Amino acid sequence: MTIQWFPGHMTRAKRQIEEKLKLIDVVIELLDARIPQSSRNPMIDEITSSKPRLILLNKADLADGDMTAEWSKYFRDKGHATLAIDANSGTGVKDIAGKAKELLQEKIQRQIDKGMKPRPVRALIVGIPNVGKSTLINRIAGRNIAITGDRPGVTKGQQWIKSGGELELLDTPGILWPRFEDPIAGFRLAATGAIKEDLLHIDEVACFVLRDLVKHYGPVLAERYGLTDLPAELADMQAAIDVLEQIGRRRGCLSGGGHVDFDKAAGILLRELRAGKLGRMTLEAPDEVGDTPGTKSTE
Ligand code: G4P
Numbered sequence: 404m405t406i407q408w409f410p411g412h413m414t415r416a417k418r419q420i421e422e423k424l425k426l427i428d429v430v431i432e433l434l435d436a437r438i439p440q441s442s443r444n445p446m447i448d449e450i451t452s453s454k455p456r457l458i459l460l461n462k463a464d465l466a467d468g469d470m471t472a473e474w475s476k477y478f479r480d481k482g483h484a485t486l487a488i489d490a491n492s493g494t495g496v497k498d499i500a501g502k503a504k505e506l507l508q509e510k511i512q513r514q515i516d517k518g519m520k521p522r523p524v525r526a527l528i529v530g531i532p533n534v535g536k537s538t539l540i541n542r543i544a545g546r547n548i549a550i551t552g553d554r555p556g557v558t559k560g561q562q563w564i565k566s567g568g569e570l571e572l573l574d575t576p577g578i579l580w581p582r583f584e585d586p587i588a589g590f591r592l593a594a595t596g597a598i599k600e601d602l603l604h605i606d607e608v609a610c611f612v613l614r615d616l617v618k619h620y621g622p623v624l625a626e627r628y629g630l631t632d633l634p635a636e637l638a639d640m641q642a643a644i645d646v647l648e649q650i651g652r653r654r655g656c657l658s659g660g661g662h663v664d665f666d667k668a669a670g671i672l673l674r675e676l677r678a679g680k681l682g683r684m685t686l687e688a689p690d691e692v693g694d695t696p697g698t699k700s701t702e
Pocket of ligand 1: 461462463464465488489490491492530531532533534535536537538539596
């Protein structure tokens with residue numbers, strides 16, 4: 404899904420989610436486990452502050468398990484419930500209702516104390532485009548439902564998707580804009596396929612992501628592409644260009660005159676990264692939050 408976000412769209416998206424918050428108990432914030440910070444909407448805390456939040460680290464099948472554990476701790480320390488899932492295969496999805504209930508334990512206990520039967524937890528899924536909202540809703544619904552973005556006059560036609568008597572989900576997710584004002588997040592979003600790479604130069608995206616890959620997974624990268632003399636970190640853009648050139652030569656991405664076709668080399672690297680061919684990888688760590696302009700936590 405490609406959405407062009409303009410100030411008017413952002414204001415409308417924010418307002419639509421605020422309207423839906425009146426109907427629900429818990430916000431389910433979906434993030435990409437490979438880029439948990441870059442895939443967060445920058446205003447999420449402000450927009451959803453009135454409700455407890457369950458953070459789902461989706462696409463955990465493609466992310467580094469140790470890093471996912473670190474990110475889960477990071478969000479738990481901020482007072483949110485967390486769960487790593489893979490909406491495609493369904494791993495972790497059955498635990499969502501239990502986690503959501505944990506957030507409302509006191510409220511549920513009060514209902515029980517009053518002799519009331521607790522009703523299912525009502526939730527809204529929110530997240531940026533391509534993070535897996537529709538996949539997750541379909542999985543919980545157990546069928547394919549046409550999921551569309553909100554149109555004016557929204558909430559009227561909304562349905563509740565019921566899951567096991569414990570969870571009820573609004574069938575239309577809250578779609579929020581990504582953190583594109585931060586260039587680093589922009590490159591990471593493009594590298595994982597969350598935003599169209601043709602909005603940026605593919606060779607630039609590849610060089611940028613190479614900095615993350617070398618920093619966190621140098622030996623894996625060296626092994627896959629037969630790279631020699633790979634430093635522990637890439638000091639600057641030129642160092643990244645040199646690595647991309649080596650990858651291009653190794654993979655036979657040559658244009659006339661024996662020069663490396665950088666776009667082709669970048670395409671191979673990004674395709675293999677997204678498909679998980681390099682292994683399970685996470686591009687950012689919790690201790691980097693706040694390192695760069697625009698990535699500061701708002702909490
Ligand atoms: P959205 O509603 O938030 O916009 O996202 P959507 O569910 O459409 O998912 C976007 C892409 O992410 C889909 O790929 C979907 O299969 C994939 N996806 C969702 N959850 C997971 C997950 O847990 N693991 C993995 N590996 N992939 C997941 P797609 O339709 O094939 O799009 P594309 O791959 O062609 O971009």
